Amino acid sequence: MESRISKYILTFLVIICFVIMIISYVRSDVVAPAKNAISTVLTPVQKGLNGFGAGINAGVKELANLKNVSEENESLKKSVEELVEENNKLRAESAELERLRSLYELDNSYMSYEKVAARVIARDSDKWFQMFRIDKGIADGIEPGMNVLSGGGLVGIVTETGNNYSMVRSIIDEESAVYAMSQISADTCLVRGNAQLFEEGLLELANMDKNARINDGDAIVTSNLSTKFLPGLLIGYANGISINSQHLSKSGTLIPVADFDDLREVLIIKQLKADME
Amino acid sequence: MKITKVIKRVLIDFLLITGIYLLQTSFLPFLFGSGFCPNLLLILISAMGFIYGSFTGMLSGLYAGLLMDSSASGPFGYYMLIFVVIGYVNGLFTAFYYDDYLTLPMILCVISELIYNASLIFLKFISTGNVDLSYSIKKIVLPEIFFSLLITLLLYRVILHFNRALDYKEDKRGQNVA
Numbered sequence: 001m002e003s004r005i006s007k008y009i010l011t012f013l014v015i016i017c018f019v020i021m022i023i024s025y026v027r028s029d030v031v032a033p034a035k036n037a038i039s040t041v042l043t044p045v046q047k048g049l050n051g052f053g054a055g056i057n058a059g060v061k062e063l064a065n066l067k068n069v070s071e072e073n074e075s076l077k078k079s080v081e082e083l084v085e086e087n088n089k090l091r092a093e094s095a096e097l098e099r100l101r102s103l104y105e106l107d108n109s110y111m112s113y114e115k116v117a118a119r120v121i122a123r124d125s126d127k128w129f130q131m132f133r134i135d136k137g138i139a140d141g142i143e144p145g146m147n148v149l150s151g152g153g154l155v156g157i158v159t160e161t162g163n164n165y166s167m168v169r170s171i172i173d174e175e176s177a178v179y180a181m182s183q184i185s186a187d188t189c190l191v192r193g194n195a196q197l198f199e200e201g202l203l204e205l206a207n208m209d210k211n212a213r214i215n216d217g218d219a220i221v222t223s224n225l226s227t228k229f230l231p232g233l234l235i236g237y238a239n240g241i242s243i244n245s246q247h248l249s250k251s252g253t254l255i256p257v258a259d260f261d262d263l264r265e266v267l268i269i270k271q272l273k274a275d276m277e
Numbered sequence: 278m279k280i281t282k283v284i285k286r287v288l289i290d291f292l293l294i295t296g297i298y299l300l301q302t303s304f305l306p307f308l309f310g311s312g313f314c315p316n317l318l319l320i321l322i323s324a325m326g327f328i329y330g331s332f333t334g335m336l337s338g339l340y341a342g343l344l345m346d347s348s349a350s351g352p353f354g355y356y357m358l359i360f361v362v363i364g365y366v367n368g369l370f371t372a373f374y375y376d377d378y379l380t381l382p383m384i385l386c387v388i389s390e391l392i393y394n395a396s397l398i399f400l401k402f403i404s405t406g407n408v409d410l411s412y413s414i415k416k417i418v419l420p421e422i423f424f425s426l427l428i429t430l431l432l433y434r435v436i437l438h439f440n441r442a443l444d445y446k447e448d449k450r451g452q453n454v455a
Binding site: 003005006009013014017024025028031034035039042045046049050052053056122123124129131133169174175195196199264 | 295299300302303304305306307308309330331332335339342343344346347348349350351352353354355357358361362365368369397398400401404405409412413416417
Protein backbone atom coordinates (compact mmCIF):
# COMPACT_ATOMS: atom_id res chain seq x y z
CA MET A 1 0.00 0.00 0.00
CA GLU A 2 2.65 2.43 1.07
CA SER A 3 4.82 1.56 -1.89
CA ARG A 4 1.92 2.39 -4.16
CA ILE A 5 1.56 5.84 -2.57
CA SER A 6 5.31 6.31 -3.04
CA LYS A 7 4.93 5.46 -6.69
CA TYR A 8 2.19 8.05 -7.11
CA ILE A 9 4.30 10.66 -5.36
CA LEU A 10 7.28 9.75 -7.53
CA THR A 11 5.23 10.09 -10.71
CA PHE A 12 3.83 13.39 -9.49
CA LEU A 13 7.26 14.81 -8.60
CA VAL A 14 8.82 13.61 -11.85
CA ILE A 15 6.07 15.30 -13.83
CA ILE A 16 6.51 18.49 -11.78
CA CYS A 17 10.27 18.43 -12.47
CA PHE A 18 9.68 18.01 -16.20
CA VAL A 19 7.16 20.85 -16.22
CA ILE A 20 9.60 23.14 -14.38
CA MET A 21 12.37 22.17 -16.80
CA ILE A 22 10.24 22.91 -19.82
CA ILE A 23 9.08 26.23 -18.36
CA SER A 24 12.63 27.23 -17.46
CA TYR A 25 13.81 26.25 -20.93
CA VAL A 26 11.15 28.29 -22.69
CA ARG A 27 11.21 31.27 -20.35
CA SER A 28 14.18 31.46 -18.03
CA ASP A 29 12.86 34.60 -16.31
CA VAL A 30 10.09 32.58 -14.68
CA VAL A 31 12.46 30.59 -12.45
CA ALA A 32 14.84 33.50 -11.87
CA PRO A 33 12.99 34.74 -8.74
CA ALA A 34 13.27 31.28 -7.17
CA LYS A 35 16.99 31.07 -7.92
CA ASN A 36 17.39 34.60 -6.68
CA ALA A 37 15.59 33.91 -3.41
CA ILE A 38 17.72 30.85 -2.62
CA SER A 39 20.93 32.64 -3.55
CA THR A 40 20.10 35.74 -1.55
CA VAL A 41 19.92 33.58 1.55
CA LEU A 42 22.91 31.38 0.76
CA THR A 43 25.41 33.87 -0.70
CA PRO A 44 26.47 35.44 2.63
CA VAL A 45 27.00 31.98 4.14
CA GLN A 46 28.97 30.86 1.09
CA LYS A 47 31.13 33.96 1.30
CA GLY A 48 32.01 33.20 4.91
CA LEU A 49 32.57 29.49 4.32
CA ASN A 50 34.84 29.77 1.30
CA GLY A 51 36.88 32.43 3.07
CA PHE A 52 37.29 30.01 5.96
CA GLY A 53 38.25 27.09 3.68
CA ALA A 54 40.64 29.22 1.67
CA GLY A 55 42.11 30.56 4.89
CA ILE A 56 42.91 27.08 6.21
CA ASN A 57 44.30 26.09 2.82
CA ALA A 58 46.50 29.20 2.77
CA GLY A 59 47.64 28.55 6.35
CA VAL A 60 48.71 25.00 5.55
CA LYS A 61 50.49 26.14 2.41
CA GLU A 62 52.21 28.89 4.36
CA LEU A 63 53.58 26.42 6.89
CA ALA A 64 54.92 24.26 4.09
CA ASN A 65 56.43 27.28 2.42
CA LEU A 66 58.16 28.62 5.50
CA LYS A 67 61.03 26.17 5.01
CA ASN A 68 61.91 27.46 1.60
CA VAL A 69 61.48 31.11 2.43
CA SER A 70 65.04 32.03 3.35
CA GLU A 71 66.43 30.31 0.27
CA GLU A 72 63.85 32.02 -1.83
CA ASN A 73 64.66 35.36 -0.22
CA GLU A 74 68.26 35.11 -1.36
CA SER A 75 67.37 34.36 -4.93
CA LEU A 76 64.64 36.98 -4.93
CA LYS A 77 67.07 39.67 -3.83
CA LYS A 78 69.20 38.81 -6.77
CA SER A 79 66.31 38.92 -9.17
CA VAL A 80 65.12 42.24 -7.74
CA GLU A 81 68.41 43.80 -8.80
CA GLU A 82 68.02 42.36 -12.25
CA LEU A 83 64.42 43.51 -12.43
CA VAL A 84 65.24 47.05 -11.39
CA GLU A 85 67.62 47.25 -14.26
CA GLU A 86 65.13 45.71 -16.61
CA ASN A 87 62.44 48.05 -15.35
CA ASN A 88 64.56 51.06 -16.22
CA LYS A 89 65.04 49.72 -19.68
CA LEU A 90 61.32 48.99 -20.08
CA ARG A 91 60.39 52.43 -18.84
CA ALA A 92 62.44 53.95 -21.56
CA GLU A 93 60.82 51.64 -24.06
CA SER A 94 57.35 52.31 -22.74
CA ALA A 95 57.88 56.03 -23.24
CA GLU A 96 58.84 55.25 -26.78
CA LEU A 97 55.79 53.03 -27.21
CA GLU A 98 53.60 55.80 -25.86
CA ARG A 99 55.04 58.16 -28.40
CA LEU A 100 54.59 55.70 -31.24
CA ARG A 101 51.05 54.91 -30.15
CA SER A 102 50.02 58.52 -30.23
CA LEU A 103 51.74 58.70 -33.56
CA TYR A 104 49.64 55.86 -34.90
CA GLU A 105 46.63 56.91 -32.84
CA LEU A 106 46.23 53.34 -31.72
CA ASP A 107 43.25 52.62 -29.59
CA ASN A 108 44.43 51.13 -26.34
CA SER A 109 41.16 51.70 -24.58
CA TYR A 110 40.82 48.10 -23.42
CA MET A 111 43.46 48.83 -20.82
CA SER A 112 41.14 51.33 -19.21
CA TYR A 113 37.85 49.42 -19.13
CA GLU A 114 36.03 49.82 -15.87
CA LYS A 115 36.50 46.64 -13.84
CA VAL A 116 34.88 45.23 -10.73
CA ALA A 117 36.65 42.81 -8.41
CA ALA A 118 34.69 39.80 -7.16
CA ARG A 119 35.31 36.67 -5.13
CA VAL A 120 34.63 33.14 -6.26
CA ILE A 121 32.19 31.78 -3.69
CA ALA A 122 31.12 28.40 -5.06
CA ARG A 123 32.41 25.90 -7.56
CA ASP A 124 31.02 22.80 -9.16
CA SER A 125 32.42 20.04 -7.04
CA ASP A 126 32.02 17.54 -9.83
CA LYS A 127 33.97 17.99 -12.99
CA TRP A 128 31.21 17.72 -15.57
CA PHE A 129 30.79 21.44 -15.95
CA GLN A 130 33.27 24.22 -15.36
CA MET A 131 31.03 26.89 -13.91
CA PHE A 132 31.59 28.97 -10.85
CA ARG A 133 29.69 31.53 -8.84
CA ILE A 134 30.92 34.97 -7.82
CA ASP A 135 29.67 37.31 -5.10
CA LYS A 136 28.72 40.27 -7.31
CA GLY A 137 25.45 40.53 -9.19
CA ILE A 138 22.87 42.89 -10.63
CA ALA A 139 23.23 45.16 -7.60
CA ASP A 140 26.86 45.81 -8.59
CA GLY A 141 26.02 46.38 -12.24
CA ILE A 142 27.02 42.95 -13.51
CA GLU A 143 25.29 41.78 -16.68
CA PRO A 144 25.38 38.51 -18.64
CA GLY A 145 28.07 38.62 -21.31
CA MET A 146 30.64 40.53 -19.28
CA ASN A 147 34.19 39.18 -19.58
CA VAL A 148 35.95 37.84 -16.51
CA LEU A 149 39.71 38.04 -15.93
CA SER A 150 42.09 36.68 -13.35
CA GLY A 151 45.84 36.91 -12.96
CA GLY A 152 46.03 39.01 -16.13
CA GLY A 153 44.33 36.45 -18.35
CA LEU A 154 40.84 35.69 -19.60
CA VAL A 155 38.91 33.32 -17.34
CA GLY A 156 35.39 33.24 -18.68
CA ILE A 157 32.13 35.01 -19.27
CA VAL A 158 29.15 35.87 -17.07
CA THR A 159 26.20 33.70 -18.13
CA GLU A 160 23.61 34.52 -15.54
CA THR A 161 23.08 37.14 -12.87
CA GLY A 162 21.08 37.34 -9.67
CA ASN A 163 20.81 40.12 -7.15
CA ASN A 164 23.98 39.36 -5.26
CA TYR A 165 25.61 36.63 -7.33
CA SER A 166 26.54 35.76 -10.90
CA MET A 167 27.40 32.54 -12.65
CA VAL A 168 30.53 32.47 -14.79
CA ARG A 169 31.29 29.91 -17.47
CA SER A 170 34.99 29.28 -17.48
CA ILE A 171 36.81 29.07 -20.82
CA ILE A 172 37.96 25.59 -19.81
CA ASP A 173 34.34 24.37 -19.98
CA GLU A 174 33.85 22.15 -23.01
CA GLU A 175 30.95 24.31 -24.14
CA SER A 176 33.26 27.30 -24.38
CA ALA A 177 34.88 28.44 -27.62
CA VAL A 178 36.60 31.81 -27.96
CA TYR A 179 37.65 33.48 -31.21
CA ALA A 180 41.26 34.44 -30.74
CA MET A 181 44.32 35.54 -32.66
CA SER A 182 48.03 35.73 -32.39
CA GLN A 183 49.05 39.03 -30.89
CA ILE A 184 51.98 39.32 -33.29
CA SER A 185 50.58 38.17 -36.62
CA ALA A 186 46.83 38.69 -35.97
CA ASP A 187 46.12 35.30 -37.61
CA THR A 188 42.94 33.86 -36.13
CA CYS A 189 42.28 30.66 -34.23
CA LEU A 190 39.75 29.23 -31.82
CA VAL A 191 40.40 28.52 -28.13
CA ARG A 192 38.29 25.63 -26.88
CA GLY A 193 37.93 23.97 -23.50
CA ASN A 194 38.91 20.30 -23.40
CA ALA A 195 38.68 18.27 -20.21
CA GLN A 196 41.38 15.85 -21.30
CA LEU A 197 43.89 18.58 -22.13
CA PHE A 198 43.01 20.49 -19.00
CA GLU A 199 44.34 17.59 -16.93
CA GLU A 200 47.71 18.89 -18.12
CA GLY A 201 46.64 22.50 -17.58
CA LEU A 202 46.10 23.22 -21.27
CA LEU A 203 43.35 24.40 -23.61
CA GLU A 204 42.78 23.40 -27.21
CA LEU A 205 43.89 25.70 -30.03
CA ALA A 206 41.94 24.91 -33.19
CA ASN A 207 40.71 26.24 -36.54
CA MET A 208 44.07 27.61 -37.58
CA ASP A 209 44.78 28.04 -41.23
CA LYS A 210 47.72 25.93 -42.42
CA ASN A 211 49.50 29.15 -43.39
CA ALA A 212 48.69 30.90 -40.12
CA ARG A 213 51.78 32.51 -38.63
CA ILE A 214 51.28 31.20 -35.12
CA ASN A 215 54.27 29.67 -33.43
CA ASP A 216 54.97 28.11 -30.05
CA GLY A 217 55.21 30.80 -27.40
CA ASP A 218 53.16 33.40 -29.26
CA ALA A 219 50.74 35.35 -27.09
CA ILE A 220 47.14 34.48 -27.98
CA VAL A 221 44.59 37.24 -27.40
CA THR A 222 40.85 37.53 -28.03
CA SER A 223 39.98 38.52 -31.56
CA ASN A 224 37.71 41.28 -32.76
CA LEU A 225 35.68 38.60 -34.57
CA SER A 226 34.16 37.44 -31.31
CA THR A 227 30.72 38.78 -30.55
CA LYS A 228 31.05 38.18 -26.84
CA PHE A 229 34.65 38.83 -25.90
CA LEU A 230 36.35 42.21 -25.99
CA PRO A 231 39.32 42.33 -28.37
CA GLY A 232 42.90 42.11 -27.19
CA LEU A 233 42.44 40.27 -23.88
CA LEU A 234 45.34 37.93 -23.20
CA ILE A 235 44.30 34.27 -22.95
CA GLY A 236 47.63 32.46 -22.94
CA TYR A 237 50.55 31.26 -25.00
CA ALA A 238 50.55 28.90 -27.98
CA ASN A 239 52.16 25.51 -27.45
CA GLY A 240 52.81 22.38 -29.51
CA ILE A 241 51.61 23.81 -32.82
CA SER A 242 51.68 21.25 -35.61
CA ILE A 243 50.25 20.81 -39.10
CA ASN A 244 47.44 18.26 -39.28
CA SER A 245 47.97 15.07 -41.24
CA GLN A 246 45.74 16.24 -44.10
CA HIS A 247 47.85 19.41 -44.41
CA LEU A 248 44.72 21.53 -44.36
CA SER A 249 45.03 23.16 -40.99
CA LYS A 250 47.18 23.54 -37.92
CA SER A 251 46.31 22.64 -34.39
CA GLY A 252 47.91 22.87 -31.02
CA THR A 253 47.41 23.69 -27.39
CA LEU A 254 47.39 26.83 -25.32
CA ILE A 255 48.97 27.46 -21.93
CA PRO A 256 46.53 29.74 -20.12
CA VAL A 257 47.72 32.75 -18.15
CA ALA A 258 45.03 32.44 -15.47
CA ASP A 259 45.39 29.72 -12.82
CA PHE A 260 42.11 27.82 -13.12
CA ASP A 261 42.90 25.40 -10.33
CA ASP A 262 43.18 28.15 -7.79
CA LEU A 263 40.58 30.75 -8.72
CA ARG A 264 39.76 32.97 -5.75
CA GLU A 265 39.47 36.55 -6.97
CA VAL A 266 38.44 37.67 -10.42
CA LEU A 267 37.98 40.96 -12.25
CA ILE A 268 34.87 41.61 -14.30
CA ILE A 269 35.07 44.08 -17.16
CA LYS A 270 31.91 46.15 -17.15
CA GLN A 271 32.16 46.97 -20.86
CA LEU A 272 30.01 44.64 -22.98
CA LYS A 273 31.25 43.70 -26.43
CA ALA A 274 27.70 44.02 -27.77
CA ASP A 275 27.61 47.70 -26.74
CA MET A 276 30.86 48.60 -28.45
CA GLU A 277 29.71 49.06 -32.01
CA MET B 278 4.50 9.54 15.01
CA LYS B 279 4.03 12.67 17.04
CA ILE B 280 3.78 15.95 15.18
CA THR B 281 6.61 17.59 17.17
CA LYS B 282 8.87 14.69 16.28
CA VAL B 283 8.02 15.09 12.62
CA ILE B 284 8.70 18.82 12.72
CA LYS B 285 11.98 18.28 14.52
CA ARG B 286 13.10 15.65 12.04
CA VAL B 287 12.11 17.76 9.04
CA LEU B 288 14.00 20.73 10.49
CA ILE B 289 17.12 18.69 11.20
CA ASP B 290 17.10 17.08 7.76
CA PHE B 291 16.54 20.49 6.19
CA LEU B 292 19.56 21.94 8.00
CA LEU B 293 21.64 18.84 7.29
CA ILE B 294 21.00 19.02 3.55
CA THR B 295 21.67 22.78 3.44
CA GLY B 296 24.84 22.32 5.46
CA ILE B 297 26.16 19.52 3.27
CA TYR B 298 25.35 21.50 0.12
CA LEU B 299 27.28 24.52 1.38
CA LEU B 300 30.13 22.30 2.50
CA GLN B 301 30.35 20.69 -0.90
CA THR B 302 30.14 23.79 -3.09
CA SER B 303 31.68 26.55 -0.98
CA PHE B 304 34.00 25.01 1.56
CA LEU B 305 35.67 21.79 0.47
CA PRO B 306 36.61 22.85 -3.10
CA PHE B 307 38.43 25.84 -1.60
CA LEU B 308 40.07 23.75 1.07
CA PHE B 309 41.29 20.93 -1.17
CA GLY B 310 41.40 22.63 -4.56
CA SER B 311 39.47 21.24 -7.49
CA GLY B 312 40.72 17.69 -6.95
CA PHE B 313 38.03 17.03 -4.35
CA CYS B 314 35.54 14.54 -5.71
CA PRO B 315 33.20 12.62 -3.37
CA ASN B 316 29.60 13.71 -3.87
CA LEU B 317 28.44 14.33 -0.31
CA LEU B 318 24.95 15.51 -1.18
CA LEU B 319 24.30 12.38 -3.23
CA ILE B 320 25.53 10.15 -0.41
CA LEU B 321 23.28 11.98 2.06
CA ILE B 322 20.15 11.65 -0.09
CA SER B 323 20.96 8.01 -0.80
CA ALA B 324 21.32 7.31 2.92
CA MET B 325 18.15 9.20 3.84
CA GLY B 326 16.12 7.30 1.28
CA PHE B 327 17.54 4.04 2.51
CA ILE B 328 17.04 4.73 6.22
CA TYR B 329 13.63 6.46 6.16
CA GLY B 330 12.08 5.12 2.98
CA SER B 331 11.05 6.48 -0.38
CA PHE B 332 8.87 9.32 0.87
CA THR B 333 11.57 11.02 2.94
CA GLY B 334 14.11 10.17 0.26
CA MET B 335 12.08 11.88 -2.44
CA LEU B 336 11.36 15.02 -0.40
CA SER B 337 14.99 15.32 0.70
CA GLY B 338 16.00 14.75 -2.90
CA LEU B 339 13.63 17.46 -4.08
CA TYR B 340 15.16 19.98 -1.70
CA ALA B 341 18.75 18.95 -2.44
CA GLY B 342 18.00 19.17 -6.15
CA LEU B 343 16.51 22.63 -5.70
CA LEU B 344 19.73 23.82 -4.06
CA MET B 345 21.86 22.30 -6.81
CA ASP B 346 19.62 23.77 -9.50
CA SER B 347 19.91 27.22 -7.98
CA SER B 348 23.63 27.21 -8.76
CA ALA B 349 23.63 25.15 -11.96
CA SER B 350 23.57 26.33 -15.52
CA GLY B 351 21.50 23.59 -17.11
CA PRO B 352 17.70 23.41 -17.24
CA PHE B 353 16.21 24.29 -13.85
CA GLY B 354 14.73 21.14 -12.36
CA TYR B 355 17.25 18.69 -13.79
CA TYR B 356 19.02 18.07 -10.49
CA MET B 357 15.66 17.92 -8.70
CA LEU B 358 14.63 15.12 -11.04
CA ILE B 359 17.89 13.21 -10.51
CA PHE B 360 17.78 13.51 -6.73
CA VAL B 361 14.07 12.64 -6.46
CA VAL B 362 14.67 9.46 -8.46
CA ILE B 363 17.74 8.61 -6.36
CA GLY B 364 15.79 9.18 -3.13
CA TYR B 365 13.03 6.92 -4.41
CA VAL B 366 15.29 4.12 -5.64
CA ASN B 367 17.19 4.02 -2.36
CA GLY B 368 13.92 4.03 -0.45
CA LEU B 369 12.88 0.82 -2.17
CA PHE B 370 15.48 -1.01 -0.11
CA THR B 371 14.48 0.43 3.23
CA ALA B 372 12.93 -2.92 4.24
CA PHE B 373 16.43 -4.37 4.28
CA TYR B 374 17.76 -1.66 6.52
CA TYR B 375 19.67 -2.81 9.57
CA ASP B 376 21.73 -0.48 11.69
CA ASP B 377 25.05 -2.23 11.40
CA TYR B 378 24.85 -3.72 7.93
CA LEU B 379 27.02 -1.68 5.59
CA THR B 380 27.20 -3.73 2.40
CA LEU B 381 23.82 -2.71 1.04
CA PRO B 382 24.34 1.04 1.62
CA MET B 383 27.60 0.76 -0.27
CA ILE B 384 25.96 -1.02 -3.17
CA LEU B 385 23.23 1.63 -3.15
CA CYS B 386 25.88 4.35 -3.14
CA VAL B 387 27.35 2.90 -6.32
CA ILE B 388 23.89 2.60 -7.92
CA SER B 389 23.13 6.22 -6.99
CA GLU B 390 26.46 7.41 -8.38
CA LEU B 391 25.75 5.58 -11.62
CA ILE B 392 22.28 7.14 -11.96
CA TYR B 393 23.70 10.58 -11.17
CA ASN B 394 26.65 10.43 -13.52
CA ALA B 395 24.67 8.83 -16.34
CA SER B 396 22.18 11.71 -16.08
CA LEU B 397 24.97 14.28 -16.21
CA ILE B 398 26.65 12.56 -19.15
CA PHE B 399 23.29 12.75 -20.90
CA LEU B 400 22.92 16.47 -20.05
CA LYS B 401 26.44 17.14 -21.21
CA PHE B 402 25.82 15.24 -24.43
CA ILE B 403 22.73 17.35 -25.09
CA SER B 404 24.47 20.63 -24.36
CA THR B 405 27.85 20.05 -26.04
CA GLY B 406 27.07 17.34 -28.57
CA ASN B 407 30.00 15.10 -27.75
CA VAL B 408 31.26 13.32 -24.68
CA ASP B 409 34.46 11.32 -24.52
CA LEU B 410 32.89 8.38 -22.73
CA SER B 411 35.88 6.21 -21.86
CA TYR B 412 37.88 9.20 -20.69
CA SER B 413 34.98 10.54 -18.59
CA ILE B 414 34.40 7.19 -16.93
CA LYS B 415 38.07 6.71 -16.14
CA LYS B 416 38.78 10.22 -14.93
CA ILE B 417 35.49 11.43 -13.42
CA VAL B 418 33.07 8.59 -12.64
CA LEU B 419 35.41 5.97 -11.17
CA PRO B 420 37.34 8.33 -8.84
CA GLU B 421 34.06 9.84 -7.68
CA ILE B 422 32.60 6.41 -6.89
CA PHE B 423 35.74 5.41 -5.05
CA PHE B 424 35.80 8.49 -2.82
CA SER B 425 32.05 8.41 -2.33
CA LEU B 426 32.29 4.84 -1.05
CA LEU B 427 34.89 5.91 1.47
CA ILE B 428 32.77 8.82 2.62
CA THR B 429 29.65 6.61 2.73
CA LEU B 430 31.29 4.46 5.36
CA LEU B 431 32.05 7.54 7.41
CA LEU B 432 28.99 9.73 6.87
CA TYR B 433 26.71 6.76 7.33
CA ARG B 434 28.00 6.26 10.83
CA VAL B 435 27.51 9.95 11.63
CA ILE B 436 23.91 10.08 10.38
CA LEU B 437 23.15 6.86 12.21
CA HIS B 438 24.62 8.13 15.44
CA PHE B 439 22.81 11.44 15.04
CA ASN B 440 19.44 9.81 14.59
CA ARG B 441 19.97 7.21 17.28
CA ALA B 442 20.74 9.95 19.77
CA LEU B 443 17.57 11.73 18.67
CA ASP B 444 15.46 8.58 18.95
CA TYR B 445 16.89 7.82 22.36
CA LYS B 446 16.09 11.30 23.63
CA GLU B 447 12.57 11.13 22.26
CA ASP B 448 11.92 7.69 23.69
CA LYS B 449 13.07 8.83 27.06
CA ARG B 450 10.88 11.90 26.94
CA GLY B 451 7.95 9.73 25.85
CA GLN B 452 8.44 7.49 28.86
CA ASN B 453 8.50 10.44 31.20
CA VAL B 454 5.20 11.70 29.87
CA ALA B 455 3.68 8.25 30.14
